[in-house]
Amino acid sequence: MPTFASSNNQKLALVMVGLPARGKSYIARKLARYLRWRGIETRVCNVGMYRRELVGAQVSHDFFDPNNPEGLADRMRVARLALDDMLRWLELGGQIGILDATNSTRERRAWITKACAERGAKVVFIETICNDHAVIDRNVRETKLHSPDYVGVEPDAAVRDFLARIAHYERAYQTVEDDEGMYVKVIDEGKKVIVHEIDGDVLSRVVFFLMNLRTKRRPLWLVRHGESIFNVEDRIGGDSELSPRGHAFARSLAAFMQTRRNDEPISVWTSQLKRTIQTAQNLREQPVSHRALDEIDAGICDGLTYSEVRRRYPDEFAARSKDKLNYRYPRGESYGDVIQRLDPVIIEIERHERPILIIGHQGILRALYAYLMDTPPRECPHLPMPLHTVLELTPNAYGCTERRFPLAC
Ligand code: F6P
Numbered sequence: 282m283p284t285f286a287s288s289n290n291q292k293l294a295l296v297m298v299g300l301p302a303r304g305k306s307y308i309a310r311k312l313a314r315y316l317r318w319r320g321i322e323t324r325v326c327n328v329g330m331y332r333r334e335l336v337g338a339q340v341s342h343d344f345f346d347p348n349n350p351e352g353l354a355d356r357m358r359v360a361r362l363a364l365d366d367m368l369r370w371l372e373l374g375g376q377i378g379i380l381d382a383t384n385s386t387r388e389r390r391a392w393i394t395k396a397c398a399e400r401g402a403k404v405v406f407i408e409t410i411c412n413d414h415a416v417i418d419r420n421v422r423e424t425k426l427h428s429p430d431y432v433g434v435e436p437d438a439a440v441r442d443f444l445a446r447i448a449h450y451e452r453a454y455q456t457v458e459d460d461e462g463m464y465v466k467v468i469d470e471g472k473k474v475i476v477h478e479i480d481g482d483v484l485s486r487v488v489f490f491l492m493n494l495r496t497k498r499r500p501l502w503l504v505r506h507g508e509s510i511f512n513v514e515d516r517i518g519g520d521s522e523l524s525p526r527g528h529a530f531a532r533s534l535a536a537f538m539q540t541r542r543n544d545e546p547i548s549v550w551t552s553q554l555k556r557t558i559q560t561a562q563n564l565r566e567q568p569v570s571h572r573a574l575d576e577i578d579a580g581i582c583d584g585l586t587y588s589e590v591r592r593r594y595p596d597e598f599a600a601r602s603k604d605k606l607n608y609r610y611p612r613g614e615s616y617g618d619v620i621q622r623l624d625p626v627i628i629e630i631e632r633h634e635r636p637i638l639i640i641g642h643q644g645i646l647r648a649l650y651a652y653l654m655d656t657p658p659r660e661c662p663h664l665p666m667p668l669h670t671v672l673e674l675t676p677n678a679y680g681c682t683e684r685r686f687p688l689a690c
Contacts (some may be wrong), residue, residue, distance in 0.1 A: 580613020
């Protein structure tokens, strides 16, 4: 599967930096999901998880006091384990490790840089800075209160303890400086991004992704176009019209969306093919058609049925059955190509603040779904994507919750 032009064998350690509740884990997980979707083996090592396992989840804020020697020793011990696991995973074939922790002192970062250099990994710091108290308060309430650290703790007491934890970190915090090497600073949720010494294709994409990442949570609906004439004939590709059943679905979809939109304006995106545009025709909103959302290009097989492909091009049929992710139709595309073509769509989804309804095609929706639900690329070409069913994906703290609505037509 094509990843990035210059994704060589250089192992990368993306090291998160920042005070607690600044969105580090959110960014780390989203970035990991994006990179995995682009075919890069990526793993997040969250130091908090090691701390919960080794020291216990429910430690009071004193544990994080920089003047508490036992706390400091325990924190160093868990950081060492997490870093070591990440480096071992990179040595075993992983490509990008993300170390998710505060890493908030120069001393800690110098130690990480040295350990990574000794084991052949290049370090890039990703520092998240946020001084907006409303955002910090929202992060504490939306994520920290639901963390294992505060199970069974009364919410106000949990908030007080967490703010005391932040205050301990603030006393020792040192922002990343130029002499520490490569870094990206994401300030106030992407309002400002500072980049230092970043180079190469993969890291440029990482920076671009971070620049466009927003934190507003809004639902996203994925739906295939209504049944088309080609669907009825079992033909692939083409640009056929909707069948009568497909038109009935377009009406059901408009009625369904009335019940889901909460009076909020939504964006509707279609491909440039007739069957998706016709499916949008009864909606209140004017759709925007994107060429990037056109169905996988079946090349010389476009317009054929699957049995015609098997008869006329038995070798092609066999090759596709063997490796559907990497197989490229002659003069057409592979799923890997589709993922590459959809990259700007993913960036736009991340940037967009409104709820979005995407009316697409089977192959395209599989690829988008694989990103949104963090499905391994290999499974992507086989994901079930039935006609006349709306997938509603609602973001939660670090991923999405899925509901499927089959509509009558
Ligand atoms: O059959 C409908 C369709 O959208 C075709 O146009 C397209 O080639 C196909 O699905 C993609 O699915 P698969 O990759 O399983 O052949």
